[in-house]
Amino acid sequence: MSLEIKVLDLGDIELDSSFLVLARNPGQAVRAPVFGMLILGADPMIVDTGYRNPQIMQRLGMRGIPTPDQGLEKHLAKHGLKLGDVRYVLHTHLHIDHAGKDELFPANTTVVVNRRELEYSVSGLMGEQYPPEDIKHLVDRLHAKNGLRLLDLEISGGEEIIPGVVCQAAYAHTEGSMNVLVDTAEGRACICGDVIYDVNDQLVTPLWQVSEREPAVTGNHGTTKRGEKGGIKRVLNGNKFILPAHDRPAAVDHGEVIGRLHDSIPGPVIGALPRRKWMPV
Amino acid sequence: MALRIEILKLGSVEADSSPLIDYRKSGASVVRPTLAYLILGAAEGPILVDTGFRDPQAMESTGLRAEVGQGEGLEQELARRGLRPSDIRYIFHTHLHVSHAGKDDIFPASTTVVINRRELEIGCGGLGGPSYPARDMKHLLDRLHMPNAAWLLDLHYSGPVELVPGIAAELTGGHTEGSMNLLMETDDGIACICSDVVYDIQAQIVAPSSQLNHREPLISGTSAVSRAREIAAVKKALQSGSWLLPMHDAPARIAPGGVVTGRVAGIHVPGPVTPIENVAVTQRAGGGVPSTSSGKDSD
Numbered sequence: 001m002s003l004e005i006k007v008l009d010l011g012d013i014e015l016d017s018s019f020l021v022l023a024r025n026p027g028q029a030v031r032a033p034v035f036g037m038l039i040l041g042a043d044p045m046i047v048d049t050g051y052r053n054p055q056i057m058q059r060l061g062m063r064g065i066p067t068p069d070q071g072l073e074k075h076l077a078k079h080g081l082k083l084g085d086v087r088y089v090l091h092t093h094l095h096i097d098h099a100g101k102d103e104l105f106p107a108n109t110t111v112v113v114n115r116r117e118l119e120y121s122v123s124g125l126m127g128e129q130y131p132p133e134d135i136k137h138l139v140d141r142l143h144a145k146n147g148l149r150l151l152d153l154e155i156s157g158g159e160e161i162i163p164g165v166v167c168q169a170a171y172a173h174t175e176g177s178m179n180v181l182v183d184t185a186e187g188r189a190c191i192c193g194d195v196i197y198d199v200n201d202q203l204v205t206p207l208w209q210v211s212e213r214e215p216a217v218t219g220n221h222g223t224t225k226r227g228e229k230g231g232i233k234r235v236l237n238g239n240k241f242i243l244p245a246h247d248r249p250a251a252v253d254h255g256e257v258i259g260r261l262h263d264s265i266p267g268p269v270i271g272a273l274p275r276r277k278w279m280p281v
Numbered sequence: 282m283a284l285r286i287e288i289l290k291l292g293s294v295e296a297d298s299s300p301l302i303d304y305r306k307s308g309a310s311v312v313r314p315t316l317a318y319l320i321l322g323a324a325e326g327p328i329l330v331d332t333g334f335r336d337p338q339a340m341e342s343t344g345l346r347a348e349v350g351q352g353e354g355l356e357q358e359l360a361r362r363g364l365r366p367s368d369i370r371y372i373f374h375t376h377l378h379v380s381h382a383g384k385d386d387i388f389p390a391s392t393t394v395v396i397n398r399r400e401l402e403i404g405c406g407g408l409g410g411p412s413y414p415a416r417d418m419k420h421l422l423d424r425l426h427m428p429n430a431a432w433l434l435d436l437h438y439s440g441p442v443e444l445v446p447g448i449a450a451e452l453t454g455g456h457t458e459g460s461m462n463l464l465m466e467t468d469d470g471i472a473c474i475c476s477d478v479v480y481d482i483q484a485q486i487v488a489p490s491s492q493l494n495h496r497e498p499l500i501s502g503t504s505a506v507s508r509a510r511e512i513a514a515v516k517k518a519l520q521s522g523s524w525l526l527p528m529h530d531a532p533a534r535i536a537p538g539g540v541v542t543g544r545v546a547g548i549h550v551p552g553p554v555t556p557i558e559n560v561a562v563t564q565r566a567g568g569g570v571p572s573t574s575s576g577k578d579s580d
């Protein structure tokens with residue numbers, strides 16, 4: 001089954017640079033997009049729903065700045081869809097800017113979440129990044145018929161949602177984060193949530209790194225540093241495209257970023273990063 | 282610091298026999314009390330262990346019939362002692378099942394609710410189904426985001442921790458992944474509140490009718506952990522003090538080595554004890570047909 005992925009532009013945030021990439025320009029504010037993903041080719045499904053409202057980002061000392069052409073419903077409409085057309089809402093994780101609009105979806109839209117992430121969201125371990133409003137809605141879904149589909153990815157090793165869409169444990173960012181792997185006509189795409197915030201500064205020219213193929217980690221994770229490194233490599237391994245939630249997608253070949261894409265997978269590669277051949281001295 | 286414990290009767294629950302004791306006859310129903318414990322004598326103020334079910338309707342959603350009898354119930358039991366909810370300094374939760382955390386919302390935010398973090402996770406993770414009601418969990422989520430309204434423990438990583446002088450919490454190792462025992466120093470030895478690792482002291486420990494091996498307890502039918510861990514959790518609770526205090530049965534007096542020697546006669550721990558031979562039929566069935574009648578000993 002060949003599926004397509006469309007980037008949904010849900011609304012920007014302004015935050016400290018070092019939150020995105022560890023130890024990058026602390027004190028300097030940067031602006032980052034918030035992306036959801038729309039998977040087409042079967043019953044429509046989306047990955048992540050953005051923040052509840054711009055004000056809620058202030059709980060983290062950030063600013064939500066949606067531009068007039070951003071937003072979930074607006075971007076679904078661009079593809080001729082309304083909320084009620086969405087069969088599944090998948091969550092890479094449940095942070096404040098990823099699960100804020102689940103309650104807009106009717107009861108016959110099933111929300112798919114890794115059980116460990118739902119657990120982790122009530123652990124208190126990442127504070128206000130899991131707003132009680134969002135999580136209480138999911139607890140209501142937990143007790144509504146087919147309101148949730150819970151995955152046990154750390155134990156199952158991966159679960160197929162529909163043919164061509166498989167979820168796998170990310171083992172990074174949060175304890176319950178998951179990657180969504182999508183089979184496209186041009187190879188497998190990995191929707192990787194917040195395991196990667198910034199393709200250039202974490203992968204292409206990884207900040208502060210000395211060793212070969214050593215990715216830089218984000219400034220915001222609840223797992224170990226080594227877990228983050230391994231989680232990033234897991235995203236790069238075997239996939240042709242990677243789709244972070246706060247940066248434009250990238251094309252990957254044998255674990256290296258070779259180009260960037262805008263809002264469509266498959267789609268035109270707009271910035272090529274040709275691999276440099278190793279040369280003997 | 283000598284701590285005293287009083288038994289609060291919050292109501293009773295009628296359930297099928299089999300969820301309580303593994304392999305016991307299905308179809309037969311038993312009535313168990315739902316208890317809370319009030320700990321007095323701590324410098325911090327009165328401490329409550331568990332808060333019972335929200336109301337009988339909340340129990341119905343799990344298929345159980347509950348009743349609050351004359352003079353029973355958390356508010357009545359506290360009022361009888363001249364206590365208002367705001368007088369309670371801490372609520373310690375053995376775990377968060379439907380009959381244990383139903384009334385946290387009558388307590389103000391200044392009453393700190395103490396939970397093992399893993400238990401809160403389990404309560405919202407869907408593994409327990411209706412045993413963790415949405416209303417109870419959503420109240421706890423509100424507390425999670427209010428200053429000092431919740432105190433989360435990390436017993437899997439920390440090992441036992443002292444909560445206030447003379448009271449420690451440690452993992453039960455059984456029942457649910459996050460359940461904890463509470464260990465209190467009294468004038469007459471350690472008292473161990475053992476969550477729901479033990480529902481029925483007579484049927485699980487004193488006369489575990491279907492067990493052949495020496496000192497092999499029966500486990501409950503509601504365990505969410507492996508059989509080996511659940512059996513070990515019963516044994517651990519028995520080794521943890523001179524008093525064993527379950528949440529759905531009358532407390533017992535424990536002799537060194539983990540032997541039940543008597544049952545608490547009144548509402549006080551430490552307090553008067555009825556020796557075990559006077560409580561129920563003999564446990565030394567010796568190959569005959571054991572005839573312990575479930576639950577009779579407890580209320």
